[in-house]
C-alpha cells in the first residue's frame with residue numbers, strides 16, 4: 001500500500017468501514033510508516049473534535 005492509498009482509507013478506518021482484508025493492509029502500512037502514523041493521529045483528533053461538537057449542539 002502507498003501513503004496515498006493509506007490516506008484515502010483513513011476516514012473509512014475511523015468510521016469502521018474497512019473490510020478485514022483492507023484492515024490487514026492498513027495495519028501493515030501503519031507499522032512501517034511513521035508519516036502515516038502521524039497522519040492518522042491528526043485525523044483521529046479532528047474526527048473526535050467533530051464528534052464532540054455534534055454532542056454539544
Ligand SMILES: [Zn+2]
Pocket residue numbers: 002003006029033035036
Ligand atoms: Zn505511509
